[in-house]
Amino acid sequence: MSYVDAGYIIAFSVLFLYVVSLLVRRRRLERAVANVAPRGDAVQPSASQDGTP
Amino acid sequence: MKPVVLRSIGVAAIVTTAATIWLGLWVTPPDKVQGDLVRLVYIHPPIAWCALYLAFGLAALSSLLYLWRRTRSMFWDRLAASAVEVGVVFNALTLVTGSIWGRPTWGVWWTWDARLTSTALLLVLFLGYMALRRVPAEPEVRAKRCAVAALFAFVDVPIVHFSVVWWQTLHQGATVLNANLSPTIHGSMAWTLLLGFVAITLAFIWMVAVRYRIEVLRDEIGEEELEVSLAERRAESGTVEAGFASAEATPTMALQPRPEPAGHPGPTVVS
Numbered sequence: 001m002s003y004v005d006a007g008y009i010i011a012f013s014v015l016f017l018y019v020v021s022l023l024v025r026r027r028r029l030e031r032a033v034a035n036v037a038p039r040g041d042a043v044q045p046s047a048s049q050d051g052t053p
Numbered sequence: 054m055k056p057v058v059l060r061s062i063g064v065a066a067i068v069t070t071a072a073t074i075w076l077g078l079w080v081t082p083p084d085k086v087q088g089d090l091v092r093l094v095y096i097h098p099p100i101a102w103c104a105l106y107l108a109f110g111l112a113a114l115s116s117l118l119y120l121w122r123r124t125r126s127m128f129w130d131r132l133a134a135s136a137v138e139v140g141v142v143f144n145a146l147t148l149v150t151g152s153i154w155g156r157p158t159w160g161v162w163w164t165w166d167a168r169l170t171s172t173a174l175l176l177v178l179f180l181g182y183m184a185l186r187r188v189p190a191e192p193e194v195r196a197k198r199c200a201v202a203a204l205f206a207f208v209d210v211p212i213v214h215f216s217v218v219w220w221q222t223l224h225q226g227a228t229v230l231n232a233n234l235s236p237t238i239h240g241s242m243a244w245t246l247l248l249g250f251v252a253i254t255l256a257f258i259w260m261v262a263v264r265y266r267i268e269v270l271r272d273e274i275g276e277e278e279l280e281v282s283l284a285e286r287r288a289e290s291g292t293v294e295a296g297f298a299s300a301e302a303t304p305t306m307a308l309q310p311r312p313e314p315a316g317h318p319g320p321t322v323v324s
Contacts (some may be wrong), residue, residue, distance in 0.1 A: 004092045007153040008074065011146050015256065018119055018142050022263045029270035036277040 069252035099253035101147040108140025113207035116200035130196035135264035167216040178206035228265035
């Protein structure tokens with residue numbers, strides 16, 4: 001393998017892996033936000049029953 | 054950024070990157086002096102351009118706009134954080150691709166040359182910025198602290214740029230952005246390099262946009278979790294307060310001595 005091939009492989013592999021990590025992190029957080037929102041809705045009524053703001 | 058626009062930028066980045074690889078590896082001729090090693094030049098300067106000027110420039114500008122009271126908004130803080138993370142990846146790749154080019158050209162993987170050293174220092178400084186973001190603090194305090202750190206780290210960018218002018222270095226001077234603004238590169242090589250700049254810049258924009266979305270989601274989940282835990286805490290304290298309130302409603306009963314059973318002799322006093 002030449003230095004040129006190594007340079008291209010390393011550069012684009014790192015960029016590809018970083019892109020994958022970004023997509024995975026975004027997906028995970030979107031799911032987490034979707035999970036947290038209903039939980040928040042479920043808790044709020046019980047809190048308001050006590051008259052707390 | 055709208056999903057359609059983001060997707061279009063992503064597709065354009067993939068297409069132009071594929072074209073750069075094809076032109077760079079198979080179509081363009083080898084250089085008269087450097088031979089095939091010139092092919093690394095189609096990716097190394099564009100990656101460095103994104104790291105130094107786009108990413109860290111954007112981070113410094115966003116930090117400045119955050120620190121200025123009239124434009125202060127968490128948008129700038131998130132944008133700076135996103136640009137720095139992407140910039141650190143590009144900065145590391147700048148050093149790696151430069152090192153791979155330097156080994157056959159200069160005979161060493163690394164040398165304490167002014168350009169190389171200042172670029173490595175830049176990486177360390179912005180890694181420090183990322184570490185600072187992880188220090189627990191109020192969002193506003195963290196944002197202000199990180200904005201100052203980004204501006205401090207950005208001072209190294211002009212040093213990196215002018216290092217080849219100020220000191221005698223192994224690293225050659227600018228080929229495209231030179232003092233005369235006349236690129237010393239010819240024909241298909243120039244077009245391939247230009248395409249490389251376009252491709253890597255598009256990829257950079259896409260990455261920063263996605264990274265920004267991650268930052269927004271992270272803040273959102275933080276706020277929502279905080280609200281949920283606060284609501285839970287309020288619900289708990291409400292139950293406890295209700296318990297206290299019922300206890301306080303009958304204080305005399307609670308404090309009254311237990312009635313003694315009939316026929317009980319009563320307490321015996323021992324003298």
